[in-house]
Amino acid sequence: MNDFPIDTIREDFPLLKAQVNKTRLVYFDNAATTQKPVQVIDTIDNLYRNQNSSIHRSVNYLSGKMTEAYEGARETVRRFVHANNSREIIFTAGATASINLVATSFGEAFIEEGDEVLVSAMEHHSNIVPWQLLCDRKKARLKVLPVNDIGELQMDQLPILLTERTRLIAVTQVSNAMGVINPVNEIIRQAHEKNIPVLIDGAQSIQHGQINVQEMDCDFYVFSGHKVYGPTGIGVLYGKEKWLEAMPPYQGGGDMIDRVSFSGTSFNVLPFKFEAGTTNYVGAIALGAALEYIEHIGLDHIDAYEIALNDYAGNALRSIPGIRIFGDSKMKHPIFSFLLENIHPYDAGMVLDKLGIAIRTGTHCAMPLMEHFGIDGTIRASMCFYNTKEEVDRFVEGINTVQEMFG
Amino acid sequence: MNDFPIDTIREDFPLLKAQVNKTRLVYFDNAATTQKPVQVIDTIDNLYRNQNSSIHRSVNYLSGKMTEAYEGARETVRRFVHANNSREIIFTAGATASINLVATSFGEAFIEEGDEVLVSAMEHHSNIVPWQLLCDRKKARLKVLPVNDIGELQMDQLPILLTERTRLIAVTQVSNAMGVINPVNEIIRQAHEKNIPVLIDGAQSIQHGQINVQEMDCDFYVFSGHKVYGPTGIGVLYGKEKWLEAMPPYQGGGDMIDRVSFSGTSFNVLPFKFEAGTTNYVGAIALGAALEYIEHIGLDHIDAYEIALNDYAGNALRSIPGIRIFGDSKMKHPIFSFLLENIHPYDAGMVLDKLGIAIRTGTHCAMPLMEHFGIDGTIRASMCFYNTKEEVDRFVEGINTVQEMFG
Amino acid sequence: MTIHERELEVIEEFSDLDEWMDKYNYLIEMGRDIPALDTTCKTDQYLIQGCQSRVWLQAEFQSGKINYSADSDAIITKGIAALLIRVLNESTPDEILNADLEFIDTIGLKEHLSPTRSNGLVSMLKQMRYYALAYKTKSSN
Amino acid sequence: MTIHERELEVIEEFSDLDEWMDKYNYLIEMGRDIPALDTTCKTDQYLIQGCQSRVWLQAEFQSGKINYSADSDAIITKGIAALLIRVLNESTPDEILNADLEFIDTIGLKEHLSPTRSNGLVSMLKQMRYYALAYKTKSSN
Ligand SMILES: Cc1ncc(COP(=O)(O)O)c(C=O)c1O
């Protein structure tokens, strides 16, 4: 934790200097969205000032430059997630859009009445509702892999839940509500034994270390740019070429076609087949800059630092009287969900906010998980590599204040 | 044309100062995408530096500020298009995404086997392919309102094409390939007599003057932010509340739900029902800034200036020997599609690019229109209020050079 | 006392509270002071939409005057409800509908409850006015 | 002459052309000089994907050597095709497959045909190599 150049890194993130209620902000809402380094902000600024032009179809110089940068960003994403080729990298509007794309398009091609889709009980709504909508449309069944008392998947249930009607598993790599890391490799292994493809929701894993979709051998992997230090409005769908080839187009429009006529339309090759209309090319290039930024810091360094931060914060929180931590697993990232005895999370959140500490309260878009624990919501503090022990200390002090006020 | 503060306005657009091949850029590819004023660029920069936080669900101060700004942008859009209330304004990823939303969701609720959807022969692929995909899914029929020799809709065909099976008309207000302005009010009037709703593709009209969806009485209106001086990755769907209420959700995910459980999920109210996942809130706020910018310049002033520019450029082009202009209608915006005798558009485009003039060559995502004219593509120069007569002159000179080189 | 006089009273009390901490503590006390709703009343019928914590609001109409009672699982929210009730209770529907409730701005309640949160405040007020309107219509029939 | 020698020849010729205008005029002339393909050959079979104008490319294999012919509806594109043909024609499949074609970078062809356009160039080259590979396989069977 000590050789990590945390001071220099924090200098890269202008928002970390913000003042809230006359104190320096402690930003612990990273699972909701992350802050952006100047490298990303300046990329956007520069693109709009000096290079903006629509991609792919123009003959002009700027357009050519922009196309190169956009396709370069695709290559950066490919390298970052270790995909086999860049045709497997689709730019979307975000993780939610990516999952909806697969639910609709894969669903259209491969899900029939009576088939089953398996999700887990800890999924984010974005990895539940698209499957519910699909199952409604197709009269298919949504099945649920339950979690145990400390918020881990009940892996012993997996073999029972995988039937010959299971057509897809959609599971998150890291729980956004608790930080728990799921054994996705093992899930994928068991699924593939039965020829069942697996979609990994990487919205909370992409920002915390190495991702290798080929080693993991997942069939789909999705994430959002804004959660990995990139801009809003951009996300990624990785899909194995064999699936993407077999799937019908999702949205229709410019760029995703080969030829259009009223007597029949043919579609463009991958990845363009799934990128209808003018894409968020500025967003994609800025996402590329974000990934390059964290590659530059070093994913292993980030991982090591975050593990130390997780240990530190975990110990500090566990020593608070009357605290109940959800998902206190050994395998986790520094995301902490908890309740304080006799204090409503919302009251705590309001006071912490006044103390300059940005956390989140509520269900974290994971109502079924809350239902599992029999609660309405939690206080969630989610950290990443630009957070510090000192910030954890201020947070713990803040909790003390909360407890005094409502005690 | 003379009282328009064109010099001051051009100062607002950094990209207009760009040099290409050692000459000052003439940017005539505005129908593809527009340049951004500093007001928009700085808004994005400022949001990421000082205010970034996820909207709607957090208790913290920044999140509250960001939510206010996002909902403020929705109100700006509402005011700009003169919608009745802001529940009718849905933020999407762009015009293409908006059209796909309607095609899927309206289509799901209201289109059945044997029904008909009517589009025109001059539509952009983004307003054709979604309807083709829908008609394929539903075994419905896509019918086409033809255009005449000068690229105008054959309005006399409309009454014949509107049958009792017609469920929706989707038509562009302004042709992206030719600039021709369609009589949408008349189309909507005739459609509504038969209770047929109308979707107006506003991708090429939003940037050229007043839009009043209530006066126009369209049922849906869509546009993209990047074509109206805003950022990429953001767009708008306006829909009458009665339709949006009756339509099922499109994408599933965070924020569009009220309650999620595995036994059943209920959806959020408008507009949130159609905004799944983390929206492009920075994009939406920057789009708001773009609309405020042009409101500030004055939509009437913009319109008057562009009419003068259209006349000037039209006269200049028509005097070029061997030119054939497509869509040389009296009702048009300053978008010009043409061919030069015996010169391939691509050759012309390459030379114009070297002369620092950014235009577009090809089919402009309107292959059926090209088919109608029996051609492969055109040279298209598309102008807007920051372009000048001097730039038109340079363009005409450029065409002379092209003709000399290939003559 | 009229609504306006009670508003002035509240403004007066708040003027002594400089720090947000004091204001919050004041709200917490207000929240503790009003009686909890009977659990049988904490039903969906009385639940207010649009708050981040659950708020139940009830109203009774007697001798031409309205009396509200409220509860919330979050104590600060309950304090806000208590404050509104204190100002509005024992008033006629018309008095409630005509009140401009400037004290909300004056004491900085909205500002201290950042936008997403003040939605709760707004929703509570809206519901209180609904009740007033309903009773007004009822009594004029 | 070997491929390399012809490359040097082209580099030499281009070195006199300072302005892009001259380079384009040179390409236009090259495009005009090579014979047009017979319309019967302008079929989808010979059409190259990925160019912004239509390009047809054919190859013949005789006495161990390949001869390409090409056409395009855009004259600059045709000129580029002509240039590639001039350098590669009358060579064995192996010679073609082993050529590094540095002249493309040296004369600034790619740079002068901005990225989206150089795709056309890349597609043409790819297709030429495909032919070479096909004939190589065929002749070694
Ligand atoms: C008329 C028209 N409709 C739809 C579109 C699609 O817009 P976008 O590509 O921004 O989604 C465009 C722009 O390309 C257009 O000109």
Ligand SMILES: Cc1ncc(COP(=O)(O)O)c(C=O)c1O
């Ligand atoms: C695990 C998980 N999946 C999916 C999402 C949805 O991401 P987005 O809202 O960016 O589309 C999120 C974030 O909210 C998440 O945490």
